[in-house]
Amino acid sequence: MNSYFEQLGRTVQQRWQQKNFSLEAFPELARIALDEAPPSENVDIEEMVQEFLANDDQPIQGQSGFGQPELLAFNDPRFYIQILFWMEGTTDIHQHEFSGAFHLMQGSSVHSEFDFVGAQSVTPHIRVGDLRLKKIELLETGRTVPITSGRECIHSLFHLDTPSVTVVVRTHHDPGTGPQYNYLPPHIAIDPIQADALTMRRKQLLDVLETIEYEGYVAQVSGMIESLDFERGFNTLHHTMDRLQALGEWQPVLAKFQQKHGELAEGVPATLAESLRRDTITQMRYQIDNPEHRFFLALVMNVEKSKDIQALISERFPNQSPIETILGWVEELIEPAEFGLSLLDGAFAFPESLDIQEQYDLLIDTVRHALEQGSESETAKHPEIHAALSGSCLRPLFREI
Numbered sequence: 001m002n003s004y005f006e007q008l009g010r011t012v013q014q015r016w017q018q019k020n021f022s023l024e025a026f027p028e029l030a031r032i033a034l035d036e037a038p039p040s041e042n043v044d045i046e047e048m049v050q051e052f053l054a055n056d057d058q059p060i061q062g063q064s065g066f067g068q069p070e071l072l073a074f075n076d077p078r079f080y081i082q083i084l085f086w087m088e089g090t091t092d093i094h095q096h097e098f099s100g101a102f103h104l105m106q107g108s109s110v111h112s113e114f115d116f117v118g119a120q121s122v123t124p125h126i127r128v129g130d131l132r133l134k135k136i137e138l139l140e141t142g143r144t145v146p147i148t149s150g151r152e153c154i155h156s157l158f159h160l161d162t163p164s165v166t167v168v169v170r171t172h173h174d175p176g177t178g179p180q181y182n183y184l185p186p187h188i189a190i191d192p193i194q195a196d197a198l199t200m201r202r203k204q205l206l207d208v209l210e211t212i213e214y215e216g217y218v219a220q221v222s223g224m225i226e227s228l229d230f231e232r233g234f235n236t237l238h239h240t241m242d243r244l245q246a247l248g249e250w251q252p253v254l255a256k257f258q259q260k261h262g263e264l265a266e267g268v269p270a271t272l273a274e275s276l277r278r279d280t281i282t283q284m285r286y287q288i289d290n291p292e293h294r295f296f297l298a299l300v301m302n303v304e305k306s307k308d309i310q311a312l313i314s315e316r317f318p319n320q321s322p323i324e325t326i327l328g329w330v331e332e333l334i335e336p337a338e339f340g341l342s343l344l345d346g347a348f349a350f351p352e353s354l355d356i357q358e359q360y361d362l363l364i365d366t367v368r369h370a371l372e373q374g375s376e377s378e379t380a381k382h383p384e385i386h387a388a389l390s391g392s393c394l395r396p397l398f399r400e401i
């Protein structure tokens with residue numbers, strides 16, 4: 001067992017015992033213990049890894065669902081300490097059924113916090129409401145952040161470096177604070193571990209129909225949407241969206257869901273569209289390991305407005321104009337394609353008379369204009385290029401200047 005984490009565990013144990021194991025006291029107590037002797041300054045990660053690999057004297061390993069992988073470094077009946085490695089780096093927007101604090105031992109992250117306002121439970125496993133970004137900040141190595149269980153603490157992390165390593169001092173489970181909702185912005189909260197085996201089997205069966213290219217696939221899904229309740233209907237829509245879009249049958253099926261559920265379904269189209277955009281960014285992140293580009297992706301994934309994106313870029317790179325910084329990244333990310341140019345998931349076609357350099361210049365010029373002047377003036381100048389930019393995952397860059 002690593003001696004640093006054993007000491008940290010004993011300290012937390014003694015101090016919390018003095019507070020009668022009050023749940024309210026735990027997050028701050030954990031934060032202080034981590035900040036007094038920060039793991040980022042006191043733990044040699046390489047040594048810690050070697051010790052874990054070669055020494056059998058380790059706490060019994062658990063399975064929290066976080067980390068790639070997670071190591072359990074200290075275990076007590078009331079709390080434990082885990083070390084989380086993050087290789088791919090983004091968490092869903094989520095809340096916790098546990099409390100404590102996390103510390104960034106290596107790497108840096110974009111941390112977003114949200115409120116879910118006007119929430120209404122449809123079933124015990126799905127809620128509708130309005131997810132609003134409350135705060136977004138850069139966490140550098142050495143930062144410690146308290147975690148509260150329940151609906152007060154809704155957050156997501158986008159890790160910028162590979163691997164990022166966090167240390168979490170946490171309770172096992174805070175009764176009454178579940179479920180541990182995941183949030184699909186802007187309007188849905190869903191319990192990710194609800195064991196609805198019937199829905200799971202139906203999804204698997206739909207996958208079979210998709211794989212064999214069953215000709216009644218669309219009619220089958222459409223029939224399900226007409227007969228199922230909101231929760232199972234939503235899960236079915238979410239699961240089949242890709243396929244239905246590829247078949248050009250998405251809109252009629254979505255309309256059926258809206259007709260059936262009326263007001264309750266108002267936020268569903270925007271939520272599913274955003275889910276697709278975020279999945280696209282998550283997929284792209286697997287191919288992108290430049291920390292600045294990952295930072296750029298984290299911003300467009302999590303921040304809704306251009307001015308907020310620019311403010312965060314200024315915070316990280318204070319000596320240069322945020323627009324120039326964005327343009328630099330855009331230039332690095334543009335790639336030639338068969339039809340013209342691609343920029344992340346955006347595809348841009350140009351008149352054949354333009355050579356490749358002219359195409360680059362025109363695309364960058366359009367991005368610059370949109371960033372500087374706002375979308376309206378740009379729409380008039382290069383409407384097709386601008387429409388492709390606004391339809392790509394970079395959409396927030398061109399919103400509300």
Ligand SMILES: [Fe+2]
Nearest residue numbers: 091094096155
């Ligand atoms: Fe979390």
